[in-house]
Amino acid sequence: MATFQLTVNGERREVNVDPSTPLLWVLRDDLKLTGTKFGCGISACGACTVHVGGVATRSCIVPISHIGDRPIVTIEAMSGDPVGRAVQDAWVAEDVVQCGYCQSGQIMAAVALLKSTPQPSEQNIEESMGGNLCRCGTYPRIRAAIRTASSQLPKGGA
Amino acid sequence: MLRIRVGVLVSVMAVGGWLVCARFADASDATTTAQGLAAWEQVYSVLTSARCINCHTATNYPQQGDDRHRHVANVVRGPEGKGVPGLNCAGCHQETNADRTGVPGGHNWHLAPLSMRWQDMNDRVLSSADVCRAVTDRSKNNNLDGPGLLKHHEEEPLVKWAWNPGRRPDGSARTLPPLTHEQFIAATRRWVEAGTPCPK
Numbered sequence: 001m002a003t004f005q006l007t008v009n010g011e012r013r014e015v016n017v018d019p020s021t022p023l024l025w026v027l028r029d030d031l032k033l034t035g036t037k038f039g040c041g042i043s044a045c046g047a048c049t050v051h052v053g054g055v056a057t058r059s060c061i062v063p064i065s066h067i068g069d070r071p072i073v074t075i076e077a078m079s080g081d082p083v084g085r086a087v088q089d090a091w092v093a094e095d096v097v098q099c100g101y102c103q104s105g106q107i108m109a110a111v112a113l114l115k116s117t118p119q120p121s122e123q124n125i126e127e128s129m130g131g132n133l134c135r136c137g138t139y140p141r142i143r144a145a146i147r148t149a150s151s152q153l154p155k156g157g158a
Numbered sequence: 159m160l161r162i163r164v165g166v167l168v169s170v171m172a173v174g175g176w177l178v179c180a181r182f183a184d185a186s187d188a189t190t191t192a193q194g195l196a197a198w199e200q201v202y203s204v205l206t207s208a209r210c211i212n213c214h215t216a217t218n219y220p221q222q223g224d225d226r227h228r229h230v231a232n233v234v235r236g237p238e239g240k241g242v243p244g245l246n247c248a249g250c251h252q253e254t255n256a257d258r259t260g261v262p263g264g265h266n267w268h269l270a271p272l273s274m275r276w277q278d279m280n281d282r283v284l285s286s287a288d289v290c291r292a293v294t295d296r297s298k299n300n301n302l303d304g305p306g307l308l309k310h311h312e313e314e315p316l317v318k319w320a321w322n323p324g325r326r327p328d329g330s331a332r333t334l335p336p337l338t339h340e341q342f343i344a345a346t347r348r349w350v351e352a353g354t355p356c357p358k
Contacts, residue, residue: 020258042327043250043261044230057249061259066252109244116243128244130232 004064008033009077019065023057024048026064027074035075035104039133046132049105049112050074056112075104083153084111090149098136106132110146118153120146194352200337200345201311202286205276205293207335209320211283213268216275224333226281239269255324262332264319273298290356304350311346 006013008031015030027033027050036059039047043058050059053070078084087110097103106129113120113128120128125146134142204210212221220229236242241249251267276289284292292298293307302310311317321339323332337345349355 020256022259042230042259046231049244049249055246055248056244061250061256061261062252063256063258066254066256066263112244113242124242127232127234127236127242130234131245 007071020063022060023062023064024059033074033076047102047105049108056109083114086149086152087111090145094141094145096138096141096145098138102134106142119150119155190352191355194349194355197345197348201349204335204337204342206283209323209335211276214270214274214276216277216279220269235269257325260325260327262324265315287357294354304354308346308350312343
């Protein structure tokens with residue numbers, strides 16, 4: 001066990017865990033931030049996506065000891081983020097969600113895309129979202145929602 | 159008359175000596191080139207092993223595993239070889255290997271540039287001659303000369319990672335290249351000292 005000082009959604013948090021514990025389980029079990037989901041556990045589905053140092057990261061396979069001082073942002077902070085808010089509003093407007101299990105990961109990937117590329121092409125969307133699986137098959141609505149969110153963002157980025 | 163005979167004798171000896179030296183020099187050069195080519199084949203065996211060539215693809219995606227299958231999660235190359243926003247290499251691959259989860263890691267994890275592709279578009283490994291030509295073409299290899307290539311093999315973190323590739327998700331050790339890093343460097347040095355010869 002070891003103690004780690006983390007910055008999660010802008011707050012300093014301290015956890016005492018095995019250094020090899022994946023970030024996902026620290027978020028869910030220790031910090032009770034259960035918006036981030038466990039999907040496959042092998043970084044193949046994207047349900048566990050969070051932002052680490054601004055990079056969309058598969059939290060199920062990154063040990064907590066690898067995080068260092070990079071800030072962590074989860075789905076719980078998206079409503080307070082301009083791009084996150086625009087994406088969540090678009091998700092509602094386009095009625096994206098079916099079962100919803102993958103959607104926090106989908107939103108975190110979409111926000112990462114739009115923060116980097118506020119006006120993405122269809123290819124940008126296809127490539128950036130291609131690693132996030134949705135067993136309900138909401139892909140057309142996800143793409144539509146990203147386009148809707150993009151239309152609400154300034155071209156130079158938020 | 160005597161002066162003329164001596165002069166002729168000296169001339170004959172000088173020419174003969176030059177011929178002998180030239181023959182030795184030819185033999186030496188030929189041997190060096192042959193040794194260099196043999197050393198290159200050792201280098202090639204490493205470059206085309208899975209730990210190296212999986213990131214020297216010609217396609218829009220990296221490969222993984224000893225069977226060099228397409229990387230999971232629809233990972234794509236991206237404009238700088240580091241994936242795309244939302245699906246960057248660094249979103250999984252950290253600074254070091256994560257043995258508990260089986261994800262390899264190293265500093266600045268990324269694909270090699272397309273100019274350093276060592277496969278064709280069908281993921282078939284290029285020939286020894288083709289890879290050698292690409293590696294020694296300074297318009298393709300980041301302007302590295304022979305010593306620069308040697309330094310790259312000696313010091314580049316992602317090159318060195320091939321000999322510390324960590325564990326697979328099932329806990330087993332990843333396969334290493336066919337030579338040790340020391341043998342790889344020694345072979346690269348012999349190849350460079352021979353003038354980086356390439357097979358025809």
